[in-house]
Amino acid sequence: MNTFSLNGREATFTPGQSILDAARENGVEIPTLCFLKQNAPTGACRVCLVEVAGARSLMASCSTPVTRGMEVLTESDRVHGARKLVVELLLSSGHHDCLVCEANGNCRLQDLAYRYGIRELKFSRSEEQYTVEDQNPFIVRDFSKCILCGRCVQACNEIVVNRAISLGYRGAKSKVVTGGDMPYHESECVMCGQCVQVCPVGALTEKKAAGLGRAWETEKIRTTCPYCGVGCQQLLHVRNGRITKVTGVEEAEPNHGRLCVKGRFGYDFIYSKERLTTPLIREGEGFREASWDEALDLVADRLKEIIAKHGPDSVAGVSCARSINEDSYQMQKLFRAVFKTNNIDHCART
Ligand code: SF4
Ligand code: SF4
Ligand code: SF4
Ligand code: FES
Incomplete structure (x- = not known):
């Protein structure tokens, strides 16, 4: 039997499975930031740390395979302390002004700060290295909120295979870059917005949605993209009868969350004054x-x-x-x- 000990209880796993996946299958939730489902784990954020008996240090559960007889603790004091420190460091690494951030209510870092009871910044805030990029009509890049989790890079390179961005520079200057570090609209980027959909914080946001409503104020209505015969599944985020933004449905065929530039950003034609309403x-x-x-x-x-x-x-x-x-x-x-x-x-x- 492929079993291991999970928080003192016997649990099953499939050989090759990560601790994270096995825990989830056994009903135990471990927080993550950088892990992107169905993609190779990068182990970048260290929020998913767990305690493994006999291991010298805490292990990243997303990138550590389970072995038979392994003893794993996901909620020990040591684990909580380490996760809290990771979140404190991430919060200090940027300009996290939740009150006016577009991601407020839809931010994993904010959720984790709440979960681990972080009430004030423990470390002094890092200086901002890069200014906000908002020259294109669709996507705002606020580098001061980027936690360098790499999810956008994986989404662009491995999910939509546009290969428009990568992680560039080093140390405090680290940044998600396009080829030649140009703004999105002058790069290979095709504005599909997949990077925005996977960004766990407010570093990448939809420009047209700014100020139109918080995540908890919008109704999510599932529909089929009207643009072509592929039939991509969308969620319309609607507030007071007006679409604030569109996202792809993660768990649905045929697009599994992906949308093209038209499906994601081309919805405002329905509000155009030039629209024909009579023959x-x-x-x-x-x-x-x-x-x-x-x-x-x-x-x-x-x-x-x-x-x-x-x-x-x-x-x-x-x-x-x-x-x-x-x-x-x-x-x-x-x-x-x-x-x-x-x-x-x-x-x-x-
Ligand atoms: S990215 Fe998240 S933690 Fe940072 S300011 Fe926005 S809501 Fe707050
Ligand atoms: S919008 Fe699409 S093509 Fe452009 S960087 Fe994001 S994922 Fe890549
Ligand atoms: S822009 Fe968002 S998804 Fe990309 S590395 Fe920064 S925080 Fe992660
Ligand atoms: S989720 Fe495991 S290291 Fe980020």
């Missing part, structure tokens, strides 16, 4: 508003007229990627089965 019929150089009945009758009559005169291949259709898949399916049925032409395409291909 328009061209008259001369301009357009006039019309009812749906009038517009549809006109389109049907003109299509029938053109097909009768010039044949089915004289018409073509481009279906809208923002409509639902069923509408696109019906559109191609209309062109292929009714009009008898294969002149049908879909704007997502552009």
